[in-house]
Amino acid sequence: MKIALLGYGKMGQIIERFALERGHEIVLKINIDNQQELNTANLRKADMAIDFSAPDAALSNIYACFDANLPVVVGTTGWYGQLQEVKNDCLNRNNTLLYGSNFSIGVNLFFHINEVMARLMNNFPDYDVQVEEIHHTQKLDAPSGTAMTLAEEIIENLDNKKEWVNELEGTPFEQVLKNDQLLITSQRVENVPGTHTVIYSSEVDDIELKHTAHSRAGFALGAVVAAEWLQNKQGFYNIADIFNFK
Numbered sequence: 001m002k003i004a005l006l007g008y009g010k011m012g013q014i015i016e017r018f019a020l021e022r023g024h025e026i027v028l029k030i031n032i033d034n035q036q037e038l039n040t041a042n043l044r045k046a047d048m049a050i051d052f053s054a055p056d057a058a059l060s061n062i063y064a065c066f067d068a069n070l071p072v073v074v075g076t077t078g079w080y081g082q083l084q085e086v087k088n089d090c091l092n093r094n095n096t097l098l099y100g101s102n103f104s105i106g107v108n109l110f111f112h113i114n115e116v117m118a119r120l121m122n123n124f125p126d127y128d129v130q131v132e133e134i135h136h137t138q139k140l141d142a143p144s145g146t147a148m149t150l151a152e153e154i155i156e157n158l159d160n161k162k163e164w165v166n167e168l169e170g171t172p173f174e175q176v177l178k179n180d181q182l183l184i185t186s187q188r189v190e191n192v193p194g195t196h197t198v199i200y201s202s203e204v205d206d207i208e209l210k211h212t213a214h215s216r217a218g219f220a221l222g223a224v225v226a227a228e229w230l231q232n233k234q235g236f237y238n239i240a241d242i243f244n245f246k
């Protein structure tokens with residue numbers, strides 16, 4: 001497969017390594033300095049785009065792929081406020097997109113366990129729940145996309161939580177938390193690839209579900225596997241469609 005890498009930073013460079021190992025070819029690498037190369041003519045040289053860029057670049061990159069009729073795997077987080085609009089446009093224009101807040105197998109297992117746990121905890125109202133995420137200091141968005149997915153799964157499955165709120169360590173948080181609000185705390189610590197914990201706490205004990213990424217390799221390999229899966233498909237997909245744990 002000929003791959004266009006939209007974003008050639010920490011993730012783009014590891015994705016390149018896995019893609020080459022698996023027999024693919026990289027035909028375009030886009031970063032801030034060569035953004036003008038992201039045009040229809042260049043995108044049409046590829047069979048697939050993989051976007052790991054930045055929250056404020058993801059939307060224009062996605063629409064550039066749509067205009068070139070190029071399928072795109074989107075790992076970039078921080079643009080999900082526009083998710084429904086992108087989905088509608090993708091389907092109306094017969095384009096192809098797969099997105100995921102986290103492409104690692106471990107986190108996708110964790111997502112599934114999180115849903116099962118939230119349903120179970122409806123029977124145990126003495127426990128309150130919160131989500132914690134820790135990432136490296138270069139991360140531009142908070143909360144992480146993964147923490148948002150975990151929180152949304154909990155809200156969908158646990159009757160007494162209705163919305164999430166985010167507290168970023170080091171910034172003022174003066175909100176009084178309501179019982180039906182789920183707190184996501186975000187911490188930024190040098191060199192942490194991504195740690196997520198779901199904590200159920202009662203007076204007598206805590207139950208913690210935790211995923212710790214040891215490096216970015218799991219995310220990068222997952223993105224290449226997702227691109228392989230998306231070949232010859234049409235439509236709008238989420239990474240969960242690949243794992244199909246339901």
Ligand SMILES: NC(=O)C1=CN([C@@H]2O[C@H](COP(=O)(O)OP(=O)(O)OC[C@H]3O[C@@H](n4cnc5c(N)ncnc54)[C@H](OP(=O)(O)O)[C@@H]3O)[C@@H](O)[C@H]2O)C=CC1
Pocket residue numbers: 006007008009010011012030031032033035052053054055056057074075076077078100101102103104138219
């Ligand atoms: N879904 C998942 O599994 C994962 C998602 N992510 C997400 O992927 C994204 C990228 O992460 P990461 O690689 O660590 O970030 P980096 O900052 O290391 O890399 C981002 C890349 O995008 C480029 N870029 C930024 N803005 C633009 C723009 N306007 N136009 C073109 N290129 C641009 C940067 O260019 P330059 O080098 O010139 O600055 C850089 O090459 C983040 O949103 C992160 O949250 C990360 C890991 C896993």
Ligand SMILES: O=C(O)C1=N[C@H](C(=O)O)C[C@H](O)C1
Pocket residue numbers: 077101102135139140143144145146147193194195219
């Ligand atoms: O920015 C990162 O690094 C990561 N971003 C994703 C997220 O926002 O959840 C996935 C992973 O945790 C690393």
